Structure formats: structure tokens, C-alpha cells
Amino acid sequence: MPSIYDLDLDQQQANYQPLTPLAFLERAAAVFPDHTAVIYGELQINYRDFYRRCRQFASVLAARGIGRGDTVSVMLANTPAMLEAHYAIPMCGAVLHSMNTRLDAGVIAFQLDHAESQVLITDTGFSATMEEALRLASVEPLVIDYQDAVFPQTGERLGSHDYETLLAAGDADFAWLMPESEWDAIALNYTSGTTGDPKGVVYHHRGACLLAQGNAITACIPKHAVYLWTLPMFHCNGWCFPWTLSAVNGTHICLREVRADAIWAALADHQVTHLCGAPVVMSTILTAEAAQKRPLPQPVEFFTAAAPPPESVLSDMREAGFNVTHLYGLTEVYGPAVVNDWHADWDLLPAPEQAALKARQGVRYQALEALDVLDPETMIPVPRDGETLGEVMFRGNVVMKGYLKNKQATDKAFAGGWFHSGDLAVVYPDGYIQLKDRSKDIIISGGENISSIEIEEVLHKHPQVAAAAVVAMPHVKWGETPCAFIELVAGTEATADDLTQWCKQHLASFKVPRQFVFENIVKTSTGKVQKFILRQQAEKLAGEQNF
Numbered sequence: 305m306p307s308i309y310d311l312d313l314d315q316q317q318a319n320y321q322p323l324t325p326l327a328f329l330e331r332a333a334a335v336f337p338d339h340t341a342v343i344y345g346e347l348q349i350n351y352r353d354f355y356r357r358c359r360q361f362a363s364v365l366a367a368r369g370i371g372r373g374d375t376v377s378v379m380l381a382n383t384p385a386m387l388e389a390h391y392a393i394p395m396c397g398a399v400l401h402s403m404n405t406r407l408d409a410g411v412i413a414f415q416l417d418h419a420e421s422q423v424l425i426t427d428t429g430f431s432a433t434m435e436e437a438l439r440l441a442s443v444e445p446l447v448i449d450y451q452d453a454v455f456p457q458t459g460e461r462l463g464s465h466d467y468e469t470l471l472a473a474g475d476a477d478f479a480w481l482m483p484e485s486e487w488d489a490i491a492l493n494y495t496s497g498t499t500g501d502p503k504g505v506v507y508h509h510r511g512a513c514l515l516a517q518g519n520a521i522t523a524c525i526p527k528h529a530v531y532l533w534t535l536p537m538f539h540c541n542g543w544c545f546p547w548t549l550s551a552v553n554g555t556h557i558c559l560r561e562v563r564a565d566a567i568w569a570a571l572a573d574h575q576v577t578h579l580c581g582a583p584v585v586m587s588t589i590l591t592a593e594a595a596q597k598r599p600l601p602q603p604v605e606f607f608t609a610a611a612p613p614p615e616s617v618l619s620d621m622r623e624a625g626f627n628v629t630h631l632y633g634l635t636e637v638y639g640p641a642v643v644n645d646w647h648a649d650w651d652l653l654p655a656p657e658q659a660a661l662k663a664r665q666g667v668r669y670q671a672l673e674a675l676d677v678l679d680p681e682t683m684i685p686v687p688r689d690g691e692t693l694g695e696v697m698f699r700g701n702v703v704m705k706g707y708l709k710n711k712q713a714t715d716k717a718f719a720g721g722w723f724h725s726g727d728l729a730v731v732y733p734d735g736y737i738q739l740k741d742r743s744k745d746i747i748i749s750g751g752e753n754i755s756s757i758e759i760e761e762v763l764h765k766h767p768q769v770a771a772a773a774v775v776a777m778p779h780v781k782w783g784e785t786p787c788a789f790i791e792l793v794a795g796t797e798a799t800a801d802d803l804t805q806w807c808k809q810h811l812a813s814f815k816v817p818r819q820f821v822f823e824n825i826v827k828t829s830t831g832k833v834q835k836f837i838l839r840q841q842a843e844k845l846a847g848e849q850n851f
């Protein structure tokens with residue numbers, strides 16, 4: 305029998321609208337139209353014009369038949385066009401597919417085909433790779449070239465349409481589309497997974513809206529914050545910060561390249577309050593030449609994911625004027641959804657104890673309903689003893705819709721009513737989790753996910769390689785880098801340089817191992833490679849070489 309609170313109290317247009325982060329920009333333009341939304345070099349765009357430009361480009365796409373459920377792919381750096389893509393593309397109902405600018409042509413072609421891309425917006429700075437990708441791809445998207453007017457690039461145009469020319473002809477009063485359902489897809493991001501075979505992670509408007517607001521809560525982002533783009537926006541849609549900044553009427557400082565001089569200049573000139581990035585960004589900041597460093601007008605909040613930074617790096621960042629917060633997440637949960645929420649009384653602890661606490665991944669975001677470490681076989685939570693291993697699992701509104709056109713992988717990932725991360729961790733009595741291993745054997749280098757299996761497959765194709773095993777090696781600058789253990793075919797020879805050149809021919813440059821170890825690979829009696837022993841060897845080797 306219905307409750308009295310359900311009788312004649314129906315969901316209708318007046319009292320229900322689907323959640324979407326697109327509404328944040330509309331409000332910002334209405335309330336703070338003259339506030340600076342985007343700064344890129346000498347270019348400044350206020351919220352009135354930012355909103356207008358997004359509507360204009362949305363109308364351009366709509367006029368060409370792009371609508372609900374269509375895929376628009378972009379190969380863009382951290383430029384204003386990339387920010388506009390986060391609004392304009394879903395404003396016409398389409399799905400934004402932002403691609404990693406460091407990928408090779410073959411992987412890009414796979415993504416274009418798998419996503420059934422109908423439009424491609426590509427920066428001329430990436431023309432060489434994109435030309436090859438389009439040649440390899442089966443789809444034939446409408447190609448729109450973005451020519452960076454602030455920092456001109458030398459690459460050739462690939463299409464017959466220019467981004468700025470099309471945008472200028474668009475309708476500034478375009479009646480953009482709200483999602484029909486907040487479950488509608490807003491973005492598509494590819495992850496390497498365990499085999500190097502990309503899987504398309506689909507985000508919905510609801511999750512993007514909630515995590516964007518969750519960022520503001522977790523990062524304590526105030527109104528009119530100034531955010532520096534050192535995190536690639538192609539990474540999980542910049543962890544949803546392209547939408548967060550509109551919610552707080554903040555200012556985006558775009559950087560085409562993450563360079564020490566540009567970072568320090570932006571920090572000082574624009575009074576930056578927040579930035580995110582992998583450990584390599586911290587290294588870039590700290591190792592800058594003395595002449596490049598500038599006094600900071602205020603403390604800056606820095607959010608980092610991947611492996612926890614060493615205590616020496618945290619100390620150096622504090623001295624430089626940064627407060628570092630450690631985050632954890634995956635592409636499947638819109639980026640970071642776990643935060644090492646720091647307690648004030650922890651500041652009173654000895655440095656070694658603080659370092660141990662900093663190494664933990666932490667607790668769930670406000671926007672995440674449930675986080676736990678479970679036995680993957682029984683689905684029972686592990687004891688809160690800081691010792692018992694289990695698998696990190698997520699449940700809530702900031703978990704992906706699923707993997708595009710891959711029901712088997714989706715069902716496996718969601719088995720038992722939880723998203724299975726594949727990461728192994730322990731839980732401490734206070735509920736904070738700490739990662740101990742990656743069952744997926746993913747290496748995170750400079751914030752990039754690298755599949756060890758993908759590298760092994762390439763190495764196994766080399767005629768002199770009998771066996772190969774790849775593990776993560778700690779690296780001060782990159783966090784981790786691939787280390788390859790190699791067994792050569794009897795009677796043959798190959799050097800590290802030989803294998804490096806081989807890998808460069810078949811892999812993106814950031815995936816190429818930085819270290820090759822030629823020895824018999826340790827295995828179990830059944831022939832299974834004992835990677836935990838190899839990881840220990842790699843850690844020791846890194847220490848000896850001061851990596």
C-alpha cells in the first residue's frame with residue numbers, strides 16, 4: 305500500500321530535474337558574468353563569453369546532426385578548447401571522448417572505432433600521430449582542426465573545418481539540451497585494464513555532477529578559487545575539475561605544457577589556490593632553477609594521486625609553500641574518490657609516524673556512498689587490523705555506468721553489487737585503507753596507467769627474447785617506471801639498447817622500460833612468474849641507482 309507521502313505527490317517538471325554539471329556554467333554566467341573564467345597566456349575569457357562560446361559550438365555540432373548518444377572525440381591539450389568541449393559537446397546531447405595525447409596511433413585508432421566517433425576535434429600540435437590514427441581507423445569522423453592562436457603549433461591541418469571559424473558562426477542563443485535522464489552518458493574514457501586492451505569507461509551526468517561538487521567539499525575549494533591545470537584534462541575528465549570550477553565560479557589557468565617556469569609564473573602571477581597532479585609535477589616544481597621560482601602570495605593546495613610521495617618530497621613541498629593531500633581512485637570512479645583526510649592532531653606526531661599516516665590512501669569522498677576492502681571470494685569485509693589483505697571495492701553514484709560494448713567485463717567488475725578495483729589493500733582500525741599491491745599489475749608512471757602485460761607482449765615478439773616479465777620500479781620523479789626482466793634465447797645476444805629501440809617501435813614512449821635486467825626469471829614450481837620477488841629486486845635496484 306502506498307505511503308501517504310506518495311499519494312498525489314508525483315515527480316514532475318516543477319520539482320524534478322536530472323542532475324548535470326552543465327547547469328553550473330549557466331549559473332556562473334548569470335551570476336558572475338564578468339568574472340574571469342579562463343586564462344591562457346595573455347588570453348582571458350569571462351564567464352559570459354565562456355558560456356556563449358560553449359553554446360555556439362554546441363549549436364555547430366547540433367546543426368551537423370550530432371545529438372543524443374553520438375560520440376565526439378577530442379585530441380586536445382589543456383587549452384580553452386578542451387574546457388569548452390566539456391560543456392559544448394554534452395550541451396547538444398553528445399558524449400565527450402577525450403583521448404590521451406601521449407598514446408600511439410594504433411591505440412587511438414582503436415578508440416575511434418570502438419567509440420564509433422562521428423566528430424574529431426584535434427589540435428594541430430598532434431597532427432602527425434592523428435593523421436596516422438585516422439589512416440588506421442575504420443570510422444571517418446568529421447575532422448575539425450584546432451589551431452592554437454596563443455601558442456601556435458607547426459602541425460598540418462587534417463580536416464576541412466577550423467574550430468574557431470565554426471564556433472564564430474554558431475548560435476549564441478542556442479537552447480542547449482538538458483539530459484533526458486541523469487543516467488545519460490556524458491563522457492567516455494579509456495583505461496588500459498589488465499591486458500593492454502582498452503576498455504571504454506562510461507560516465508553519466510549524475511556522477512559527473514556529484515563528483516564535481518564532491519571535489520569542492522574534499523578540496524575545500526572556496527568561491528572564486530584559482531585552479532592551475534597541471535593535471536591533463538584527458539585524465540578522467542580532469543578528475544571532473546572542469547565542472548567543479550564553474551560550480552564555485554572559479555578561474556581556470558590553462559597550461560599547454562607542464563613546465564617549471566610556466567608553473568611558477570602562474571602560481572605567483574595569478575594567485576593560484578589549487579592544483580592537482582602526479583608525483584612528477586611535484587618533482588618539476590621542486591627541481592626548478594632558482595631563477596624560475598617565485599615567492600608564493602599564499603599557501604597552495606596540491607592534490608596528488610598514484611603512489612604516495614616520499615616524506616622528503618612532502619617536506620620540500622611544505623617548505624616551498626604547498627600543502628599536499630594524497631588521493632586515490634580509478635578511471636571507473638571518475639578519478640579520485642578516496643582521500644587521506646588529515647587530522648589536526650596528527651601534526652603533533654613524530655615525523656616517521658606522520659609519514660606512515662601520509663602513505664595511506666584514506667577514506668571515501670562525500671560523493672561516494674561506500675568504500676570497503678573485501679575478501680573477493682566471500683565478499684566479507686576483512687578485519688580492521690592493518691594486516692589482512694583484501695580487494696578495494698566501491699559502491700555509489702560516482703561509479704561508472706559500465707564498460708562500453710563489453711557486458712562481460714561490466715558484469716565481472718560489478719559482481720556481488722560492488723565495483724571491484726583489482727587493487728589489494730588493508731584497513732586500519734580507524735577505517736583508513738592502504739594499498740599494498742595491484743592485482744592488475746598496472747604501473748602508474750607520471751600519472752599514466754601502463755599495462756605490464758602489454759609491454760611483455762611486445763618484448764615476447766622480439767626474436768632474441770625467450771621470456772619477459774615487467775614490474776613497477778620506484779622512481780623519484782615519475783613515481784614508478786617499468787622494469788623488464790629478460791631471458792634471452794639460448795645462443796643469442798641482445799642489449800638493453802636493442803630492446804629499448806624495439807619497444808619504441810611498438811609502444812608509446814612513456815611505456816618503454818627504463819631498466820632491463822638480463823637473468824633467469826624466478827618462477828614457481830608450476831611455472832608462474834613470482835612478480836612479488838621481481839618487484840623487490842626492482843626496488844633494491846632503484847635504491848642502488850638512486851632512482
